[in-house]
Structures are given as C-alpha cells and as structure tokens.
Amino acid sequence: MGRSPCCAKEGLNRGAWTASEDKILRDYIKLHGEGSWRNLSKKAVLAGLKRCGKSCRLRWLNYLRPNIKRGNISHDEEELIIRLHKLLGNRWSLIAGRLPGRTDNEIKNYWNTNLCKKVADDHCSKKSKNKGKNNPTIPKTEMNESQVVRTRAMRCTKVFISPQLQKTTTGASVKPILESIPSPFTAQDNNPSTSEDDDLMLDVNMVDVFLSDILNSDFDAPCYFDCSGYKCNDLSAPAAPDGTLICSKDVMEDGTVNNFLQQNGGWLAE
DNA sequence: AATCTATGCAACCGCGTTTGA
C-alpha cells in the first residue's frame, strides 16, 4: 500500500554523495528545516540536487546532521550497545536513541562488523569454560535459545500492569511505579478501561519512561516493576496475549529487571 | 607488482506504520 517508487524514478542520482550534493542539501535544510522529505527533494531539484526524498533523509540523518559523532566508538559506548542489544535485539533506532550523536546505521554496522563476533566469542568462551571444551562456533540450537521474539519494527507503546501494585514476590511493600509516572501516564478516572477490576493499560512512551528507567538502572540491582497477577514463569508459555516476549532468555537468566518481569508476569506489549 | 580475499561502511531496498485527504 502506498509504496513510492522513490529512487527508481528516472533522472535522479544514486550511489555515493558528492561534496556539492552534500552542500546543497545542508544549505537547503538550513534554510527550510528538515522533514517533508518528498517535498524537500522536489524543491531541492530546483537547486540542482537530483536525489529522492528517501535518499536525502538518509544522507541527512546518517551523515550531515549536526552534532553527529562518527567513528571512534568508545569502550563505554560499546558496552552499552552490547547491553542494549541484549535487551532490545536488533532495534537499532532504539539503541541509537541511547547513544547521543550515534546513528542507527552506524551502530548496526558496528554491531555486524565488530560486536557480533565479539559477543559470539564471549558466548563461546563462557560455554567452553562450563563444558571444558573449546567450541569455535555457536550451534544453531543455542543461537535460537537466545532470541528476541518480536515482529520487525515493533514499537512498544503500552505496558500492562495489574491493579495489585503493592505486592512483590517477597511480599515487601514497594512503591508502585505508577506513583512515579507523572500524568498523563497515570490512569484516568474517565477511562472506561481502567476501572478497579480491569488491568491498567497505560499508553506509555516506552522509550522515555519505562524503558528509560530500565536502561538507566543497574542491571544487577533489583528493580521493582510490580506486574503481579500475570504468572508466566514458564518461558514456553506466551508472555502476552499476542505472544510478544521482549527479552531474550539469556537476559532473563541474568537476574535482571527482565527476570523480575518474567517472574511476575509483566509484559511489554505492542 | 599484480591479484585475490576480507573488511568496513554508505547507500539502497522493501516492508510495516502513520498520516491526512
């Protein structure tokens, strides 16, 4: 539905960008601002830039945008990417969102060329330590054990939370997460889906609120997102009505926040 | 020096989602 022919259009340039094309695009965006890429490309043609909107957008976001960092990914950034990937899978744009100045494309490339192997090697060395046997490659079956179950380009916009917010697995009283989430994220009285008997289904920007809390937390520290009431201790059981389980088994086994979510049946849903 | 192979990265492609008429 509605897919545009884009670069296939005749007369538009493709391939590597030249310095003069960069200049035209930079000047144009400086003058008119970014966004409306299709219109931008139409107007930019008049300025001598024969590129489709899609191509302009990509070039701007990945290369020309101000404050963009290029290369020299630090050790800290690398660590963060690994952690985020473990948590989020191949959602490069989300990962890039946590690394100021980095683009999803750069992180994706960096992962595929460096970290992918590195993580695989670590995985192997851990396994070989356990088994006392060096295994150069990860068997397919093991790869499948650690996977993020999701459809492509899924966005998490809602979190389901049981009304029984005061209980934890240990019975300790915990400050409900809702108290710490400012309006408009708290349930509204006039919302028919949030009566006392119903589950609270909050429209939450996961990146800014919930996910942000998770990512900012120490993964080894306990973190209470009380979602009791939905038991899904068995990984084979579907975590959510649509079968979405956001975290990998590896992560869940690490005693992380996701472990908590798993034990308490919380889920992140589309 | 010439050729082959591996690697890194920019750019493209195709699909799902969002938006607006």
Place this chain on the structure above:
DNA sequence: CTCAAACGCGGTTGCATAGAT
C-alpha cells in the same frame, strides 16, 4: 472508513580500501 502518500526502520548490497598471497 478507506486508500494513497509519506515516513521510518531493519536487512541487504555493493563499493572502496587494506591486508595477504
């Protein structure tokens, strides 16, 4: 409500370069 256009994302490709033979 429907549909087309536009947007945004992740996967993939292809080129340039470095290193090995």
